[in-house]
Amino acid sequence: MTTVRINDRDVELPEQATVVDAVAHTTGRELTSTGAPVDGGRLGVAVALDGEVVPRSRWAATELSAGHELEIVTAVQGG
């Protein structure tokens, strides 16, 4: 297992987990390998890895390792 920080919490993910796995774990939604929800809806989520945005097109290719810090954000009520 690999321990990464997601939204300021330690999360255990399988070895060689990618950003797709981290997003699926956090949102509880099943995702295709391209990061699209299997249910066909919009995900409305973005990811920053160590302060840099990871575009969805690179989620599957971005492997996570111990100590990585992820921010997984979405739209909430505001302004």
Added chain:
Amino acid sequence: MEIAPLTIGDYSLRSRLIMGTGGITDLSALEKALVQSGTTLTTVAMRRYSPETKTSVFSMLERLGIDVLPNTAGCYTVKDTVLTAELAREALETDLIKVEVIADEHTLLPDVIETLEATEQLVDRGFTPLVYTSDDPAVALRLEQAGAAAVMPLGAPIGTGLGILNPHNIELICSRAQVPVVLDAGIGAASQAALAIELGCSAVLVASAVTRAQDPTAMAEAMRLAVEAGLHSARAGRIPKREHALASSPEAGIINPLEDLT
């Protein structure tokens, strides 16, 4: 009166009333208010995903066919603002961003220095920034020169409901701007929304005034009508202001009781 869509960058804004979604916990009450407001563009904030966000405001807006305007609320620096904007673009698939860089949590006033720098960087990165700013006409002009697609001066500090504290400044900003001016923050009552449009603003953003009203749905309707009234009023061409009275009844043919007594 036909109200033409407002062009902000490449975006076409149909309703001149932009709504906020904060300040209300009951999502179904928010939905009713948004529908009643007739808004076609509504702000959201970007925050860490939490399990409760599943029935999110985002899916509600999508269902209602209302476009999202992500903001950078909570940002104090250029760096945080740019990262938040990038995350918003990635998550919501829009180039629109309401740039909001706050100086401190007590006043929630915009830090115009950071705001200007953030605007420049966001323009370079291909965003369409709608920029929240103070009611300083010089700053508004600088933001426009930096590439702001719209400038959004405050009427009064966020959430105060004090209305438009310096109508002269708002009017001056509008008279010189080549980009749309959207009155943002401070509105409490519908009359103030109408005033904003009469002063020359192209649109109005309202959040707390509706979401924290005793009856948000009724206030949403009032705001919609006020913005419409403001647009009618602005187009109709108001009379010039005068120092002294000018009678509207004819002066000829006035009876003169004093004369009759002589």
